[in-house]
Amino acid sequence: MNQNAVLRLYTLLWGVVFFFFGLARAAETPDLYFTEVHHCPAEPEPEWVEVYNASGGPLAFEDYRFCNRTKNWSASQGKTRTKRDTLAAYETVIFTRDTLLLREYLGFKDVRLIQYAMGYLNNTAGSLAICKGDTVIDSVAWDKGTVTCPSGFNPQTGRAENTPGYQGRVDLYRGRSADKGEKTQTGNQAPFTFRLSTRVVRVNKTPLRVLIESDLPVTLRLLDSAGREQWKTEVPPHSNTWLNIPLNHLSGIGVAYIALASGSYEKMVGFLLRP
Numbered sequence: 001m002n003q004n005a006v007l008r009l010y011t012l013l014w015g016v017v018f019f020f021f022g023l024a025r026a027a028e029t030p031d032l033y034f035t036e037v038h039h040c041p042a043e044p045e046p047e048w049v050e051v052y053n054a055s056g057g058p059l060a061f062e063d064y065r066f067c068n069r070t071k072n073w074s075a076s077q078g079k080t081r082t083k084r085d086t087l088a089a090y091e092t093v094i095f096t097r098d099t100l101l102l103r104e105y106l107g108f109k110d111v112r113l114i115q116y117a118m119g120y121l122n123n124t125a126g127s128l129a130i131c132k133g134d135t136v137i138d139s140v141a142w143d144k145g146t147v148t149c150p151s152g153f154n155p156q157t158g159r160a161e162n163t164p165g166y167q168g169r170v171d172l173y174r175g176r177s178a179d180k181g182e183k184t185q186t187g188n189q190a191p192f193t194f195r196l197s198t199r200v201v202r203v204n205k206t207p208l209r210v211l212i213e214s215d216l217p218v219t220l221r222l223l224d225s226a227g228r229e230q231w232k233t234e235v236p237p238h239s240n241t242w243l244n245i246p247l248n249h250l251s252g253i254g255v256a257y258i259a260l261a262s263g264s265y266e267k268m269v270g271f272l273l274r275p
């Protein structure tokens with residue numbers, strides 16, 4: 001049996017184990033679970049997985065590991081370990097083998113990254129699981145039919161997604177019912193929710209991105225300090241992707257605005273553009 005055949009058999013066996021584990025735990029809410037997996041990103045972006053703490057309390061990294069890896073999450077941080085060797089309640093963390101490169105790719109800093117020797121995730125068929133000691137907490141498996149590379153996916157919805165560090169309503173159905181994103185109005189009757197990557201932007205240094213979660217199309221506009229439209233686009237339903245705002249359409253520094261509308265409902269939020 002050649003090496004590739006052995007690897008495929010190993011992946012299949014892990015997938016079978018995780019499948020039956022998932023059936024046994026279907027009615028339970030795990031402390032930790034996967035919210036995004038990017039097993040085949042476009043070069044040079046490194047592979048990464050996102051994990052969410054739904055337990056309601058801090059969890060010690062030293063108690064958890066990826067099941068087919070020996071190092072726990074705390075040990076993986078090496079010399080970079082700090083007093084924050086825990087994952088706070090309702091916090092998200094991203095694991096990747098190259099944090100510097102992934103941070104450069106993301107372009108913003110409000111996402112927690114941990115460098116972990118994950119090896120290389122199989123692009124065509126693979127699986128990954130979280131263990132606490134020898135107990136499997138959560139697992140995910142994928143194949144060619146899961147998503148079209150280089151897209152990542154959300155195991156909770158089965159859809160393509162690229163929202164690092166952000167959990168929306170769909171992601172949190174196994175944990176809290178509230179959004180971590182900014183609500184557009186009280187309650188859940190608003191046609192969309194949204195989140196800005198930052199409210200203070202530096203010219204040619206800090207990108208501005210917006211994440212929109214909606215079942216309906218949303219009109220997204222960039223307004224100058226006088227409220228005049230400088231740029232406009234239509235965001236399709238279920239886009240689930242951070243969108244870059246082209247700030248080059250603004251003529252100067254100062255206050256500017258992002259306006260979002262769906263039907264007759266509109267929301268506007270300001271941000272500061274600095275030199």
